[in-house]
Amino acid sequence: MTPPTALFDLDGTLTQSGPGIIASVRRAVATLGHTIDPEEELSWVVGPPLEAIMRRVLEPFGDTRVAEAMAAYRADYGDGGMFNSRVYPGIEAALDGFRDDGWRMFVATSKSSDHARRILNHFRLAGRFEGVYGSDGGATLAHKPELIRHIIVREGLAPERTVMIGDRRYDIDGAKANGVKGIGVGWGYAQNGELHQAGADAIAATPAELLPKAKAQLQNGRSA
Numbered sequence: 001m002t003p004p005t006a007l008f009d010l011d012g013t014l015t016q017s018g019p020g021i022i023a024s025v026r027r028a029v030a031t032l033g034h035t036i037d038p039e040e041e042l043s044w045v046v047g048p049p050l051e052a053i054m055r056r057v058l059e060p061f062g063d064t065r066v067a068e069a070m071a072a073y074r075a076d077y078g079d080g081g082m083f084n085s086r087v088y089p090g091i092e093a094a095l096d097g098f099r100d101d102g103w104r105m106f107v108a109t110s111k112s113s114d115h116a117r118r119i120l121n122h123f124r125l126a127g128r129f130e131g132v133y134g135s136d137g138g139a140t141l142a143h144k145p146e147l148i149r150h151i152i153v154r155e156g157l158a159p160e161r162t163v164m165i166g167d168r169r170y171d172i173d174g175a176k177a178n179g180v181k182g183i184g185v186g187w188g189y190a191q192n193g194e195l196h197q198a199g200a201d202a203i204a205a206t207p208a209e210l211l212p213k214a215k216a217q218l219q220n221g222r223s224a
Contacts, residue, residue, distance in 0.1 A: 002158045003104055004218055007151060007180070009166030010109040010116055011046050012188030014091050014125065018046050020077065020084030025057060027081075028073035034061045046189040047168035049110050049135070049142035050074075074112070082115055087123050088187055090207035095128045097211045107132040108151055108164065108174075110142050131155065144174025152178060163214045169198035181217040183210065 011017040022042045029036055036042070036057065045053045054069040063069075098105055106129055109116045113134035120126035133151050135142035141150060144164075152159060164175035167188020175182030176199060184195035184203040195203055202213040 002161050003102055004214070005104040005106070005155075005157050005162040006098055006214060007106050007108040007148060007162065007164045008095075008129075009047075009164075009168070009171050010107055010111065010119065012167035012190075013088075013165060013171075013185050014107075015085045015087055015119065015123065017082075017085035017119075018043055018189060020081040021046050023084060024073050024077040024081040025053065027076045028054070028069050029057055029061075031072040032058070032061075032063060032065055032069060034058070034063065043189050044191070047110070047170055049170075051142065074115075078115060078118075082119050083122055085119070087125065088207065092125070092128075094207035094210050095125070098214075099128060101211060101215075103214075104155075104157075105129050106151055106155070107134075108144070108147055108166075108171075109134050110144065110147070110170070112136060144170045145177035148174045148178045148180060152180075161218060163217055165204075165210060165214070167195075169194050172198035172200045175201075181214075183213055183217065185210070 008014055022045060025045050026036050050070050051066060054066045058069060107116055111134055113132050113136050116132050116134050117126060133147060141147045148164060159179040163181045163183050164171055165183045167185045167190050172182035172184060172195060181201045184200035186203055186205045201217050204210045204213050
């Protein structure tokens with residue numbers, strides 16, 4: 001039988017990366033001569049494609065220099081902002097559980113695979129994954145439906161034996177677009193009700209629930 005596969009989002013799923021991402025967004029916008037209100041709540045920036053983030057934060061200033069803002073963000077984030085984060089408690093044990101149960105594991109993130117690998121290496125998580133996939137193909141692979149499709153084709157995965165695990169609707173949307181089970185996590189950056197509204201097949205309240213829920217979803221798929 002084809003081994004089961006788990007695709008993991010990075011930001012908000014494996015790592016609590018909001019502080020570093022938000023700080024780099026603020027500094028990137030500042031390089032273009034704008035100041036985001038220090039009181040403005042920006043947790044929404046964790047998860048969407050970078051182009052969409054920069055377009056939205058520049059809109060109030062009437063500024064269309066999205067590409068310049070993206071470049072400034074990547075420079076700042078790569079210069080150390082990426083390490084202003086931490087691994088969520090229980091993630092290492094959860095990943096070890098998937099490995100011991102015979103699952104293939106990959107990271108599927110909308111950030112660049114270079115940044116993702118550096119973060120995973122920094123937190124000593126890289127060795128748990130068979131591969132790391134990010135937005136290296138430009139704007140297309142920055143979106144989860146296309147990214148997940150790319151991984152499925154590249155790795156020869158069976159969608160009915162695959163789950164996508166993430167904290168935002170983008171992860172669930174990508175799963176649904178590819179016939180993959182989408183499992184939301186309750187500890188990331190989703191807005192209230194976001195994962196339910198996106199149609200998540202299951203939501204794990206803690207990392208310890210991930211493997212049981214993933215196995216249950218694949219079993220349900222076979223029964224159907």
